[in-house]
Amino acid sequence: VNNYGFWEDKNYVLIRKDSDKDIAEKHNISIEDLSIKIKQWKDILLTEREKRSRPRLDDKVLTSWNALMLKGYADAYRVFNDPQFLAAAIKNANFIINKQLTADGSLNHSYKDGKSTINGYLEDYAATVDAFISLYEDTLDEQWLQTAKNLTDYAFDHFFDDNSKMFYFTSDKDASLVTRNIEYRDNVIPASNSIMAKNLFKLSHYFDNEAYYNTATTMLHNINPEIASYPPGFSNWLDLMLNYTNNYYEVAIVGDKALEKIQELNQSYIPNKLIVGSTNDNTLPLLENRYVEGETYIYVCVNKACKLPVKEVEKALTLIEK
Incomplete structure (x- = not known):
């Protein structure tokens, strides 16, 4: 505490720099007695705080x-x-x-x-x-x-x-x-x-x-x-x-294992892409007429132009990298 460290309204924000052990030794008391005193001080502060209006709660x-x-x-x-x-x-x-x-x-x-x-x-x-x-x-x-x-x-x-x-x-x-x-x-x-x-x-x-x-x-x-x-x-x-x-990739995944393939694809960081997919026949423009029962195909497209479909994510990633 000093004469120049005021925070506002001539109040201090007190920050403790010593451990409980150091304080107890300095004042020649036990850790247990210090803990009791700290609880008493906090109870006094809490009692005084309860006399003040509570801050408004923004819970919207x-x-x-x-x-x-x-x-x-x-x-x-x-x-x-x-x-x-x-x-x-x-x-x-x-x-x-x-x-x-x-x-x-x-x-x-x-x-x-x-x-x-x-x-x-x-x-x-x-x-x-x-x-x-x-x-x-x-x-x-x-x-x-x-x-x-x-x-x-x-x-x-x-x-x-x-x-x-x-x-x-x-x-x-x-x-x-x-x-x-x-x-x-x-x-x-x-x-x-x-x-x-x-x-x-x-x-x-x-x-x-x-x-x-x-x-x-x-x-x-x-x-x-x-x-x-x-x-x-x-x-x-x-x-x-x-x-x-840069190239922006449209990755269309169609088939029973579409979600599994997407999870595998997401293990690679590709910010310049979007994912579209379905586990069955679908009329979204990037998916239409691409479902084949019993198979899962990955189409890598750029500006609506799609490369030949592949079945493995690893192969799809090479198409994106190129």
């Missing part, structure tokens, strides 16, 4: 933050193959579907005390779509991919600005504001527009949707002039740019 559940966590679990499962991670991701995804998704296809932003409230922001849609795409790649359950597409289409209807070719942060269903903000600079989390652009890029491959692809490309072009001024503020955009400057 936000869709966007939960979606970020959901994607984290889905990605962790992909890397570590721990079923607990996948179970947590699916549980969280079902919460969003059952509690935050409304009858008209929109998302709510907040959930507290059993009530879903506040019309969703772009970050809610962008993060949820991103998470659901990752969950689809882990499970091949098309409900997640289709829901991602539905939410994307809703965002186009209610957030997209035809003039700037970017997405507003707020919906056209919200109360009118003097201006509607367009969030595009990445910060502590990626900007909602950068996440959305990456979503559109991926979904354009899944659904062979040229409008999605063109919108993602235009959004990236819109940002490009600013990137050089401060690259860390556009890191997620730069990640998307890499998908244009």
Whole structure:
């Protein structure tokens, strides 16, 4: 304690530098007696603390933050193959579907005390779509991919600005504001527009949707002039740019052992790829007419041009490396 180390309001934050043993020896008492005294002091402090108003507790559940966590679990499962991670991701995804998704296809932003409230922001849609795409790649359950597409289409209807070719942060269903903000600079989390652009890029491959692809490309072009001024503020955009400057692989796996092959493939780090697959006949553009009963084939494609199918992941990896 000194006359210059105040934290605020002439109070100190006291940090102990000695062990219990050192303190006991210094004051010529036993460790047991010191423990008793420490408990007495803490009881006195607790009694005084209880006289003060408790800090406010922020226990609301936000869709966007939960979606970020959901994607984290889905990605962790992909890397570590721990079923607990996948179970947590699916549980969280079902919460969003059952509690935050409304009858008209929109998302709510907040959930507290059993009530879903506040019309969703772009970050809610962008993060949820991103998470659901990752969950689809882990499970091949098309409900997640289709829901991602539905939410994307809703965002186009209610957030997209035809003039700037970017997405507003707020919906056209919200109360009118003097201006509607367009969030595009990445910060502590990626900007909602950068996440959305990456979503559109991926979904354009899944659904062979040229409008999605063109919108993602235009959004990236819109940002490009600013990137050089401060690259860390556009890191997620730069990640998307890499998908244009390098080959982007579409890996389609079709057959009874599709999930096993995906788990094996995920043991290799391949950031510039998406996975699409099915254990039976499927009408998704990258899977259509590729199912052969009793076999599992891996198709490695670039820009819709697919190489001859292979059965082994090891061979598929050589096609990607080339």
